[in-house]
Amino acid sequence: MELPREMPELTAERGYRLRGWREADTELLREAAADPYIPLITTVPAPYGEAAAAVFLERQWRRTEIGTGYPFVLVDPEGRPVGHVGLWVADLALRGYASTGYWLAPSARGRGAAGIGLRAVTRWAREELGIARLELHVEPWNTASLRTAERSGYRRAELRPAHQQVGGEPRDMWRYVGP
Template sequence: MTDGLVIPELDAGPFLLRPFRPGDLPLIEEAAADPYIPVISSVPVPYTEAAGLAFVQRQHDRARECVGYSLAIADRDGDRAVGQIGLWVTELAEGRAATGYWIAPSARGRGAAGHALAAVARWALTDLAIPRVHLHVEPWNTASIRTAERAGFQREGLLRSWMELGGVRRDMLLYARVAADGQAAPTD
C-alpha cells in the first residue's frame, strides 16, 4: 500500500515550485477568466470559491493517486502563485513522463514558465531518474515553443490531429528532453 507521491518544493531561480494552497485562489480565479487556460487544464469555469478549492484538492489528489505532481509556480518574493506546472508519471513503466504548464496573464513575460520547466525537467531527469520527459505545444503558441526550447527540449515532430481541446481536434508539436541531453537553463 502506498500513500502516493510527495509533492516537493523545487528551486526555479526567482520562482519556487510548491504544492497548491487555498491561498492560491486569486491565481485560479484569474486563470478561469483566461480564454485558453481552462481549455488546456482543469481550471474551473465558471469560477467560484468552492470550485477553486476543489481545483486545489484535485492537484493534491493527483499525487495521492500517483498520477503525477501538480505544482504552483510562485514568486520567490511574496510567494504569490503565478501559474502551474505538472509532471505526469503514468508512463513511468515505459521510461517517460509528460509535463505541461500555464502562466496567468498578469505574470506572463517574466520567464516563469521557462524557469519552472527547466527545474521540473532537471528534477525528473536527475533526481527521479526518468529517462525522458516530453510535452505538447500547439503550433501557433510561439511563446511556449520558445519556452520549451530554452529549457533544453528538442522538437521531435508534428502530431496531426493529436488531441481534442475545447471540442476541436488539434495538431500538436512534440518536444522532449532525455537524460543524455544534459542540463539546460532558461534564458530570459
C-alpha cells in the same frame, strides 16, 4: 525507482520556487479561469467558483497521493503564486515517457517565468526521480510556449495530428522531447 507521494519544494532561477497547491492559491486559480486558453487545455474550472476551485485543489492533491503526477505552483521572488508546472507520470510505465505542461497567470507573462519553472521541474524529474524520458506538446501557433520549451532544452520531435481536443476541436500539436 519508487516515486514520492508528496510534493517537494523546489528552488529555481532568479529567486522563483515551486511547491504544491494550497487553499490560499484560489486567486491564482481565479485569474487562470478567466484566461481564454488555460481552461481549454487543463482542468482549471471556468467560470471560476468556490466549489469548483475546492474540487480542483482536491484533485491536484490526489494526483500526488495516487502517484499520477506532481502539480507545482510557481511562486515568484516576492512570494506571489504566478503559475503552474505539472509533471505527469501516469503513462510512464506504459509508454516510457513522463510529460510536462505549464501555464502562467496573464499578469505574470513576458518575463520568461514559465521556462524557469519548466527547467526546475525537468531537472528534478531527471536528477531526483531518475526519469530518463520527458515530453511535452504544444500547438504550432503558440510561439511563447514553443520558445519556452526550446529555451528549456526540449527539442522538437514530430507533429502529431489531432493530438488533443482543445475546446471540443481536435488540434495538431508538436511533440517535444526533454533534455
